[in-house]
Amino acid sequence: xxxxxIIKINDLVKSFPxxxxxxxxxxxxxxxxxxxxxxxxxxxxxxxxxxLLNIVGSLDTPTSGEAWVLDHSVGRLSAxxxxxxRKEELGFIFQSYNLLVVHTVYENVxxxxxxxKIGAPERKKMVMDALEWVGLTDKVRxxxxxxxxxxxxxxxxxxxxxxxxxxxxxxxPTANLDAANSHHILKTMVNLNRELxxxxxxxxxxxxxxxxxxxxxxxxxxxxxxxxxxxxx
Amino acid sequence: MKTAFxxxxxxxxxxxxxxxLNVIVLSFSFVVIIWLKGILMGWDYQAKSDMTNxxxxxxxxxxxxxxxxxxxxxxxxxxxxxxxxxxxxxQGDMVxxxxxxxxxxxxxxxxxxxxxGIDPDQDLFLLPTHQLDTATDAVPAIIGAAMAxxxxxxxxxxxxxxWRDARGTFDATDIVITDIFSSNVPSVxxxxxxxxxxxxxxxxxxQGEATLLTFRDxxxxxxxxxxxxxxxxxVLTASVDRMIKTKTAGQSVFYTILLLLAxxxxxxxxxxSIFRRQKEIGTYIALGYTRREVVGLFTxxxxxxxxxxxxxxxxxxxxxxxxxxxxxxxxxxxxxxxxMAMAQTLYPVYSAGLVISTVLIVVVITTVVSYWPSRKIAxxxxxxxxxxxxx
Ligand SMILES: Nc1ncnc2c1ncn2[C@@H]1O[C@H](COP(=O)(O)OP(=O)(O)O)[C@@H](O)[C@H]1O
Ligand SMILES: [Mg+2]
Numbered sequence: 001x002x003x004x005x006i007i008k009i010n011d012l013v014k015s016f017p018x019x020x021x022x023x024x025x026x027x028x029x030x031x032x033x034x035x036x037x038x039x040x041x042x043x044x045x046x047x048x049x050x051x052l053l054n055i056v057g058s059l060d061t062p063t064s065g066e067a068w069v070l071d072h073s074v075g076r077l078s079a080x081x082x083x084x085x086r087k088e089e090l091g092f093i094f095q096s097y098n099l100l101v102v103h104t105v106y107e108n109v110x111x112x113x114x115x116x117k118i119g120a121p122e123r124k125k126m127v128m129d130a131l132e133w134v135g136l137t138d139k140v141r142x143x144x145x146x147x148x149x150x151x152x153x154x155x156x157x158x159x160x161x162x163x164x165x166x167x168x169x170x171x172x173p174t175a176n177l178d179a180a181n182s183h184h185i186l187k188t189m190v191n192l193n194r195e196l197x198x199x200x201x202x203x204x205x206x207x208x209x210x211x212x213x214x215x216x217x218x219x220x221x222x223x224x225x226x227x228x229x230x231x232x233x
Numbered sequence: 234m235k236t237a238f239x240x241x242x243x244x245x246x247x248x249x250x251x252x253x254l255n256v257i258v259l260s261f262s263f264v265v266i267i268w269l270k271g272i273l274m275g276w277d278y279q280a281k282s283d284m285t286n287x288x289x290x291x292x293x294x295x296x297x298x299x300x301x302x303x304x305x306x307x308x309x310x311x312x313x314x315x316x317x318x319x320x321x322x323x324q325g326d327m328v329x330x331x332x333x334x335x336x337x338x339x340x341x342x343x344x345x346x347x348x349x350g351i352d353p354d355q356d357l358f359l360l361p362t363h364q365l366d367t368a369t370d371a372v373p374a375i376i377g378a379a380m381a382x383x384x385x386x387x388x389x390x391x392x393x394x395x396w397r398d399a400r401g402t403f404d405a406t407d408i409v410i411t412d413i414f415s416s417n418v419p420s421v422x423x424x425x426x427x428x429x430x431x432x433x434x435x436x437x438x439x440q441g442e443a444t445l446l447t448f449r450d451x452x453x454x455x456x457x458x459x460x461x462x463x464x465x466x467x468v469l470t471a472s473v474d475r476m477i478k479t480k481t482a483g484q485s486v487f488y489t490i491l492l493l494l495a496x497x498x499x500x501x502x503x504x505x506s507i508f509r510r511q512k513e514i515g516t517y518i519a520l521g522y523t524r525r526e527v528v529g530l531f532t533x534x535x536x537x538x539x540x541x542x543x544x545x546x547x548x549x550x551x552x553x554x555x556x557x558x559x560x561x562x563x564x565x566x567x568x569x570x571x572x573m574a575m576a577q578t579l580y581p582v583y584s585a586g587l588v589i590s591t592v593l594i595v596v597v598i599t600t601v602v603s604y605w606p607s608r609k610i611a612x613x614x615x616x617x618x619x620x621x622x623x624x
Contacts, residue, residue: 059519059615079523087521098516102247114236115521
């Protein structure tokens with residue numbers, strides 16, 4: 001059982017300006033997520049999952065309340081500090097993969113290591129390891145347009161995992177995948193969670209994903225509806 | 234920064250055709266600018282060396298009354314050559330020329346000319362003065378090709394020449410054309426007849442006199458002499474400098490247009506990139522870039538077009554520029570009409586400074602043009618960029 005919190009959210013509110021008024025996308029969010037969890041924000045479209053994930057990912061800031069991620073209060077970080085946090089500790093997986101389409105599979109996975117200024121020999125080993133985790137060592141020279149959706153998402157997972165981040169944020173990672181591919185990438189992520197003790201936080205409304213989550217945080221209209229019990233595996 | 238260069242390189246190569254179109258347009262600017270500037274430098278060099286070889290040597294002394302723009306001053310512009318120059322003249326390192334107003338009558342027409350008396354043995358000028366050293370029934374004379382053509386004079390033609398001597402008395406004799414030369418220097422050809430100095434002095438009773446003294450060595454120390462004005466080479470070639478300056482200004486308009494076109498292509502690419510690559514921008518930020526670093530990346534990417542262009546330009550530009558320096562560029566009109574020392578074929582001259590400054594200027598301009606639209610990224614909301622929703 002995890003004891004140290006990697007994410008701690010207190011009384012978080014997020015509202016967006018909408019013309020003369022505001023639209024409140026998240027309210028009264030209180031949440032703690034421990035290291036090594038495999039958890040998901042679950043809720044219908046528009047319930048605020050992506051908004052919350054973006055705040056946790058320090059891509060956005062709370063309107064009020066606080067979001068602590070790895071002992072940093074997201075709203076108080078400078079641009080440089082939040083970039084640093086993302087670069088060193090966070091991995092992102094997106095619904096539409098967001099690979100660099102003109103770069104090869106190898107170069108896509110290498111990217112986060114270039115930002116971390118890791119030396120060439122070590123970088124190469126880390127990239128090949130990450131590609132091994134997702135089973136794509138035979139596609140290093142391919143470019144994203146030559147890959148299937150499942151393969152693209154596996155490249156994205158390798159890119160998110162290559163630096164062994166503390167926390168991976170995955171926003172609807174299976175939305176563009178068929179059942180077989182969805183199961184494949186989820187099994188990969190479950191394994192990585194187990195082997196590297198990486199914390200995973202999903203945003204999803206896909207039953208196939210929900211089945212794999214060990215804890216579910218249900219969102220509805222920007223509020224936490226309920227939180228399921230932690231399941232043991 | 235190194236990472237930005239690496240990524241920018243990958244992005245540009247990955248963008249394919251669009252990159253190469255920009256690069257080709259830009260490389261064309263490089264080559265054309267260097268070529269045009271090279272032509273001007275070559276012209277400058279040619280004009281000055283032609284003037285040196287045909288007209289001004291290493292510099293001149295002018296009789297104080299001499300004014301090249303006023304032929305009527307010639308009547309007063311002559312006096313005895315100062316004693317101090319005898320040695321130099323003796324050694325052939327200074328050439329005196331006596332100038333007298335005259336008239337020739339080719340085929341019944343009348344043409345005012347300047348009679349120039351010059352030593353047939355001189356070798357300071359390329360003028361074929363040895364052709365004046367021929368025994369003939371008339372006074373041997375050489376003239377320039379332009380005048381020969383306009384007056385329809387040919388070798389061994391006889392023409393009547395009339396002049397006034399020192400006392401103002403008119404006299405006339407026959408001259409025979411012993412050679413016709415062409416020089417690229419209109420001011421040594423136009424309305425001028427060269428005859429042996431000794432004969433002209435005799436004809437005019439101006440023994441030991443001259444109008445101009447041209448010396449070979451520009452560096453040698455010479456005493457100041459009464460009644461003569463020292464004209465250093467730089468002063469005599471100042472008109473060439475002025476003309477090159479004017480031409481440079483004219484060319485600049487052309488460079489500006491050329492660069493403007495290239496820069497428009499780069500600017501357009503940048504604006505389009507920022508709009509179309511929002512998700513990519515969001516991804517860079519999610520992966521740990523700050524927005525300012527993304528601005529830097531896009532700026533490097535745009536600026537790198539100019540580096541590629543320098544390389545591509547070198548690929549076809551170096552052979553082209555070298556070939557031009559070899560065969561020259563023949564002006565598609567009559568060079569004589571310029572009224573300047575201009576050869577019909579100009580050979581471009583390139584210097585390292587020219588190439589380096591051109592490349593530097595283009596790189597700097599491209600960087601600024603790439604940076605300008607990229608600044609917008611610094612104001613983007615990363616979450617909206619990731620959704621690709623920014624207008
Ligand atoms: N930048 C924004 N400006 C205005 N409204 C927004 C913005 N981002 C999200 N929203 C709104 O907030 C709500 C939650 O959005 P989102 O977090 O994307 O939901 P989910 O990911 O659960 O589908 C939606 O109603 C959405 O329209
Ligand atoms: Mg969403």
